[in-house]
Amino acid sequence: MREIDSTEIRQVVRDLAIAAAHDLEPDILEALLAARDRETGELAGNILEVLVTNANIASRDRIPVCQDTGTGILFLEVGQEVHIRGDLQEALQEGVMLGYEEGYLRNSVCDPLTRMNTGTNTPAVVHVELVPGDRIAIRFLPKGCGSENMSSLVMLPPAAGTEGVVRHVIDRVLAAGSNPCPPMIVGVGLGGSFEKAALLAKRALLRPVGEKSRREDVAVLEERLLREINAQGQGVHGFGGITTALAVHMEVFPCHIASLPVGINIQCHAHRHKEIVL
Amino acid sequence: MKTEPAFFENLLEVALPFAPEVLASLKAGQLVSLSGTLYTGRDQTHRRLCALLDEGQDLPVDLAGQLLYYVGPSPARPGRVIGAAGPTTSYRMDIYTPRLLALGLAATMGKGARCAEVRQAMLAHGAVYLAAIGGAGAFLSKCIKKAELVAFADAGPEALFRFEVEKFPAVVINDLEGRDYYALVAAASRCEK
Numbered sequence: 001m002r003e004i005d006s007t008e009i010r011q012v013v014r015d016l017a018i019a020a021a022h023d024l025e026p027d028i029l030e031a032l033l034a035a036r037d038r039e040t041g042e043l044a045g046n047i048l049e050v051l052v053t054n055a056n057i058a059s060r061d062r063i064p065v066c067q068d069t070g071t072g073i074l075f076l077e078v079g080q081e082v083h084i085r086g087d088l089q090e091a092l093q094e095g096v097m098l099g100y101e102e103g104y105l106r107n108s109v110c111d112p113l114t115r116m117n118t119g120t121n122t123p124a125v126v127h128v129e130l131v132p133g134d135r136i137a138i139r140f141l142p143k144g145c146g147s148e149n150m151s152s153l154v155m156l157p158p159a160a161g162t163e164g165v166v167r168h169v170i171d172r173v174l175a176a177g178s179n180p181c182p183p184m185i186v187g188v189g190l191g192g193s194f195e196k197a198a199l200l201a202k203r204a205l206l207r208p209v210g211e212k213s214r215r216e217d218v219a220v221l222e223e224r225l226l227r228e229i230n231a232q233g234q235g236v237h238g239f240g241g242i243t244t245a246l247a248v249h250m251e252v253f254p255c256h257i258a259s260l261p262v263g264i265n266i267q268c269h270a271h272r273h274k275e276i277v278l
Numbered sequence: 279m280k281t282e283p284a285f286f287e288n289l290l291e292v293a294l295p296f297a298p299e300v301l302a303s304l305k306a307g308q309l310v311s312l313s314g315t316l317y318t319g320r321d322q323t324h325r326r327l328c329a330l331l332d333e334g335q336d337l338p339v340d341l342a343g344q345l346l347y348y349v350g351p352s353p354a355r356p357g358r359v360i361g362a363a364g365p366t367t368s369y370r371m372d373i374y375t376p377r378l379l380a381l382g383l384a385a386t387m388g389k390g391a392r393c394a395e396v397r398q399a400m401l402a403h404g405a406v407y408l409a410a411i412g413g414a415g416a417f418l419s420k421c422i423k424k425a426e427l428v429a430f431a432d433a434g435p436e437a438l439f440r441f442e443v444e445k446f447p448a449v450v451i452n453d454l455e456g457r458d459y460y461a462l463v464a465a466a467s468r469c470e471k
Contacts, residue, residue, distance in 0.1 A: 043309075043449070047411060050411055050414050050417055050447075051411075051413065051414060053417055054411075054413070054414040054415070054416050054417035055416075057416040057417055057419075057420065058362075058415075058416035061416065062355065063352075063355075063358075063361060063362050063415070063416035063419050064352045064361060064362040064415060064416065065362070065413070065415065065416055066362055066364055066413050066414075066415045066416075067349065067350060067351050067352045067361060067362035067363055067364055067366075067415040067435075068350070068366070068415075069352055069362075104352060104353045104354070104355045104361055105352060105353075106350065106351070106352040106353065106361070106362075106435050107434055107435065108350075108435065115321075115322060115325075117433070117434045117435075117436075119434070146366065146367045146389070146390075146412065149367070177390060177391055177460065178389060178390045178391065178409070178412070178460060179367045179369065179389070179390035179391075180367075181389065181412040181413040232467065233463070233464075233466075233467025233468075234463070234464070234467070235463070235467075237389065237409065237411070237412060238390070238391070238460045238463060239449070239459075239463060240463045240466065240467060268412070268413055269413050270413040
């Protein structure tokens with residue numbers, strides 16, 4: 001059985017946290033560049049240009065892309081044939097703590113009632129899944145709350161159907177206005193249960209920006225949603241133009257015959273994410 | 279790739295705090311470049327300011343005539359003025375804003391639309407609302423030349439700071455004549471359809 005030490009995982013998470021805050025991945029950078037090149041709105045185009053410049057400054061001068069360096073969300077796929085020496089959960093939390101301290105990232109986590117800042121940006125939210133194999137995949141998604149606050153979960157009646165889902169998603173995106181820092185990425189989780197739909201919506205954000213669903217009818221729906229959202233004309237930061245969203249990603253899962261759960265997780269244009277496989 | 283965004287080509291240079299006649303001349307949709315002094319605050323800053331008012335105490339700073347920027351900056355690396363410092367979403371401050379406007383606060387700056395009560399209070403007290411560029415925290419960091427802690431140090435990123443800014447870009451959203459730029463954009467896109 002392959003062995004991985006938890007101290008290695010701690011170090012990797014620290015590095016992922018720092019890299020995520022400063023260096024946008026090619027998928028989002030390319031999406032922003034493509035949006036800039038096709039944008040028709042003058043102010044919107046200029047702001048997209050600023051966002052590209054912002055990403056370059058962040059990476060070059062080691063200033064976070066956005067001051068909201070987020071709640072740490074960790075997705076782990078742990079191979080069943082891996083033995084982790086030490087405490088995995090502790091290693092993950094310590095890794096986040098170290099990354100935020102040593103990377104000069106903002107501590108944005110507080111008690112929900114007292115609102116006292118925990119001072120370490122922990123606890124991070126951790127999702128662990130067991131998978132076949134002897135590797136560990138770690139994905140770090142620091143999630144800012146301008147966009148997270150515009151997310152939602154609703155249990156639609158099955159009779160709402162595809163049209164009901166489309167209407168609901170568009171309504172939520174329009175209601176979000178300029179709050180979530182558009183151009184946004186819209187993660188939609190369709191089906192499952194109450195918590196599954198929310199998790200699917202978040203997982204949808206992990207897909208490379210603009211990559212279509214492998215299910216053809218879902219890919220068609222993603223394309224329709226993107227087209228209809230962008231036709232509304234809210235645009236970059238609510239300043240008009242054709243780029244309210246960069247992508248719509250939808251993940252589906254069978255659900256109860258009485259139910260149609262719809263989770264919507266909105267992501268801002270500062271779509272920070274880092275992945276590594278150990 | 280262009281290095282200087284075209285955004286900067288036609289900005290109106292404005293000194294902070296605002297001269298009353300400049301404040302009155304601003305128009306929704308106008309791009310401005312701010313230089314001078316402003317104060318910062320976000321959720322907990324507002325909660326604490328209003329708690330002081332509840333207790334009949336003085337605020338740590340006189341906000342009359344000033345601009346309050348909704349930001350919770352990331353920490354400065356050694357030798358730097360500040361970390362990333364872009365705007366946070368403004369609606370969360372709506373509940374507190376009319377009270378601060380009544381004290382003479384001349385302007386607020388963040389991102390996203392304000393509620394009807396805040397828009398009415400701005401009209402009543404002669405205040406404007408600006409949007410800074412959301413998610414451009416590294417870029418905007420370069421426009422901040424000095425950052426001084428004023429109050430609530432224990433609130434971390436939610437402390438109240440005084441910033442000296444130079445050529446800090448923003449868009450006028452709500453002007454003194456009651457116009458709202460987000461609403462104007464939405465109305466224009468409805469007309470195009």
